[in-house]
Structure formats: C-alpha cells, structure tokens
Amino acid sequence: MSEFNSCPAHDKSAEPKESRAGLSRRNFFTSLAVAAGSIGLTSIASSAEAASKKYKICATKDIKVGGGSSFRIPGRNMMVLITQPKVGVFRAFDQRCTHEGFAVNKIEGKNLICQAHGALFDMNTGAVKRGPARKALPTYTVSVEKKLVYVTIKS
Ligand code: FES
Structure with missing residues (x-):
C-alpha cells in the first residue's frame, strides 16, 4: 500500500475541519445573499419596465x-x-x-x-x-x- 504526498496548499485535510466548514457556510450565505439581492433588483427593474x-x-x-x-x-x-x-x-x-x-x-x-x-x-x-x-x-x-x-x- 502506498501513500501519496499531497501538496499542503491543496490538502483540505490540513485545515481544521471547523474552520473549513465555517468558511464554506459563510461563503454560501454570502453568495446566497448576493444572488437574492440580484434577483430582487432584477425583478424590481423588470416590473418597473413592465409597468411603464x-x-x-x-x-x-x-x-x-x-x-x-x-x-x-x-x-x-x-x-x-x-x-x-x-x-x-x-x-x-x-x-x-x-x-x-x-x-x-x-x-x-x-x-x-x-x-x-x-x-x-x-x-x-x-x-x-x-x-x-x-x-x-x-x-x-x-x-x-x-x-x-x-x-x-x-x-
Ligand atoms: S378645474 Fe378649477 S381651475 Fe382648473
């Protein structure tokens, strides 16, 4: 059985699990908020266009x-x-x-x-x-x- 040495920069197991989970959750919610904001603005703009x-x-x-x-x-x-x-x-x-x-x-x-x-x-x-x-x-x-x-x- 052989083991591969992984690059520390790409080795996710090198990061503490809690930190990884926290970051990805934060990123997820940030992305979600940005997406929701974009959708909201887009829908407001299109309803204004539709209403005129x-x-x-x-x-x-x-x-x-x-x-x-x-x-x-x-x-x-x-x-x-x-x-x-x-x-x-x-x-x-x-x-x-x-x-x-x-x-x-x-x-x-x-x-x-x-x-x-x-x-x-x-x-x-x-x-x-x-x-x-x-x-x-x-x-x-x-x-x-x-x-x-x-x-x-x-x-
Ligand atoms: S309707 Fe009275 S001034 Fe125009």
Whole structure:
C-alpha cells in the first residue's frame, strides 16, 4: 500500500475541519445573499419596465417654442399636454387641472391656464402660479427620437 504526498496548499485535510466548514457556510450565505439581492433588483427593474409604456405623441415641429398642444394618448382615455418652453426642451403634463379636473386648455406667455376657474401653471415645470389649484400638474417623462416626441406613462 502506498501513500501519496499531497501538496499542503491543496490538502483540505490540513485545515481544521471547523474552520473549513465555517468558511464554506459563510461563503454560501454570502453568495446566497448576493444572488437574492440580484434577483430582487432584477425583478424590481423588470416590473418597473413592465409597468411603464412609451407612446409616440407627435413630431417636434408640432410644438412651437414657447407653446404647447394637447394630444390623446393612443389607446388610452388620457390627454397629455406637450410644451416646449425652450428650444429643444419638451415637457409633458397630464392635461387635467389639479383643482377640479377640467382641461388645462390655454397658453398665455409662459403659463398654462385652466379656464374653468383660472388656475395658472408654469409651462416648464407644471408648478402652480395662481390658484385655485394647489398642486402642480403631474408630469410624464418625455424623450425625443428622430424628431418625434415620446411620453412614458406608468400603467
Ligand atoms: S378645474 Fe382648473 S381651475 Fe378649477
């Protein structure tokens, strides 16, 4: 019967058993935590993507600098107000006034106006400049690709 000499660096029996078991358990749980974290983040990211949808709204040339227009969101019973407060800067707002839900339907200077009761909103931020509305207009994410304006809306 012959015995092989093993290299001490690769000879696991040279390590104390308790230490080996502790390390591998720790490594196992660390790996498990990292994997669980990755899965959690991935699933959060994919549910956020699944919960949002991007809609093609109009061409950039349809919105004058310092102006805006409202559009029906394709396939949804919603209106979006697109403005261009500065050259190449586009904003999108829910067209419903935050006072009582009438349509914000007029632009005067840099203001969006709800003619129902006279509320005034900033065309760049949607912030209230004059009541009776107290809350800013809800905003949507706008992107421009190949001279087309897109809006991303959460489902
Ligand atoms: S609904 Fe717009 S000001 Fe009242």
